[in-house]
Amino acid sequence: MENLDREKVLHVASLAKLRIEEDEVEKYVKELKDLMDEVNRIQEVEIEDEEILISPSENRNVYKDDTVGSMLTREEILKNANKKYGSYIAVTRALND
C-alpha cells in the first residue's frame, strides 16, 4: 500500500470537498491508517473466479410509458434552498472567480 501520509490525507480531503484544520491533520492520518490497515485485509483473500457483484438484486430492463406523472411546484423546489433570488436558487459565483 502506498504511504498514507499528511499530503495524501489533504489530497483526499480536497477530493471529498472537506476542510481539515491544521490541528486535525495528524488525527486524520492516524485514524485513516487504522481503518486502512483493516481494509487492506481484503488483499489477502484469494478468489479464483473473476465475476463481480455490483448489486444483490436482479438487474432488469424496465420500460415505461411516456406519461405525465406528479411533479414538484416551483415553491416546493425552492422551499429548502438557503439562498434565493426571486424564483431562482442563488449560488456563489463559479466563473471569473
Next chain:
Amino acid sequence: MTNYLDLELTEINKLLKAKKIKPIDLVEEAFARIKKDELNDFITLNEKAREEAKALENLEVDNLLFGIPIAIKDNIVTKGLRTTCASKMLENFDSVYDATVIEKIKAKHMIIIGKTNMDEFAMGSTGETSYFGNTLNPRDKSRVPGGSSSGSAASVASHEVVLALGSDTGGSVRQPSGFCGIVGLKPTYGCVSRYGLVAFASSLDQIGPMSKNVYENAVLLNAIAGLDEKDLTSVKQEKDFTSLIGKDIKGLKIGVPNYYMSDVIDIEVRNKIKEVLELLKKKGCEVDYIDIPNLEYAIPLYQVIALGEASTNLARFDGVKYGFLSDQEKLEDMYTYTRSIGFGAEVKRRIMVGSYVLSGENAKTYYYKALRLRHNIVENFKKAFKKYDLLLGPTNTNVAYPFNRHLDNVLQSFYDDLLTIPVSMAGLPALALPVGFNKENLPIGLQIIGNYFKEDEIYQLASAIESELKLDLKIGSDK
C-alpha cells in the same frame, strides 16, 4: 396514564373496532410515555398526530394497523415533518414528498408519532454519533441502545409506540433490536422500496420493521413490501409474510456457520444460542455446524463497498438546494466549509475512507477486488442454502455496553456489526429475535438468516422459538 400500548396489536385492534378506545387515546398515551421516559429517542415529534387521530374517528377500522402509533427513523423522508438524519447538515430539512413506505403506512391509517434519533446518516452502532445527543437504552439508561436505528429500537422496547421503521445497511435494524430486546428484520435487498430513504450505501440499504413480537413484525412487512416504480431495485412479490407463522417446524434444516459461534463471541451469548439450538433439535429440526468461506473478510469488504458508496452518495450535500450552508464567499470555500461544519466526525471519517479507496489506482486495488469478494460471498451463501432452509447465529457479539466505551476506537462501530454485515453483503434477509437475558438482565438476540425472499420461513421459525420461550420482554417486569 393508560396502558393500551402494552397490549398486543390484535387486542388493540379489537378495542378500536369495538369503539372502546379511539386512536387519539393511543396517541395521548404515546406522547405521555415519551415525555415520562426521557430516552431522547425522538428528534421530532409529529405535532399533527392528535389531529390525524381525530380524523380517523369516523372511519371504519378496516385493517390491523389502523390507528396504530408508529415511529419512523429520521432518515426516511416525511412531507411536512422534518427529516434530519440526526445531522446538522439537515437540521431544518423539510421533505417535499413522502417516502414510499410512508405512503404505504398512511394508506393503512397508521399514525406517525415522530421521527427517531439515530447515528448521523446511519453511520454508527451506538447512537452516539447523533447531532441531537445520545439515545438511552430503556433497559439500562447508562448503556447504548445500539444503532444506527437507536430511537426506533428504544421507542418500541419501551412501549412508547407499537411499531417502528428502521433502516439497515450493515446491521442498523438488527443490532439495536438485539441490544434493546425487540424483534427487528432486515428484509431481502429489494423487498422494500428505498424511495425516500436517504441513501447511505445504495447496494446495501433496506428499510425494515421493528416490533415487540414476530407476528406484528410480519404484519408491518406486509404493509411496506413490494415493487415500487420509483425504486427499480425493488421486486414484485405478493406474499403474505404471516402465512407460515404457527406452522410446524419439524424437519427444518438449520445451519450454524462456525463464524457465528467463534470465541470472539461472548460466552453467555454463545451458551444462550446453544440452548435455543437444543430446543430446536427437540422440536425435530436438523441442526448442523457448517463452514461458509470468507465471512471473516466481511468487515473490510463492507468498509470498501459501504464507504465507497457513502462518499459518492453524500457528495450531494453541497449546501445549495437544501441543507446547511456556510456563509463563505468563494465557491471552493463554500463547499468545504459547508461540508466540514455540516457533517459530524464519524461521517467525515467515512467519507474520507470512501474517497480514498475509490481514488485513482485504489479503485482497482480495493473496489474491484471487493466486488469480486462480494460475488464470492454470495455464492458461498447460496451453496449453504442448497442444503439448509435457514441459518442461525447470534445477532451481536455481546450485549449492550456503557456509553463512551469506544470513543477512541475508529474500528469499533464496524466490529459491532461483525455478525450482521455478512448477511448485508449478500442481500439476504435476517431477523433479530430476543431469546433471553444475561446475568445482568440484558437481552441476548438470536439472528435467523433466510434465503432470498424467504422472510416467511424466518418468521415461521422465529415465531416457533418465541412461543416456546415465552419471554416476558416488558421492561420492569420480573423475568
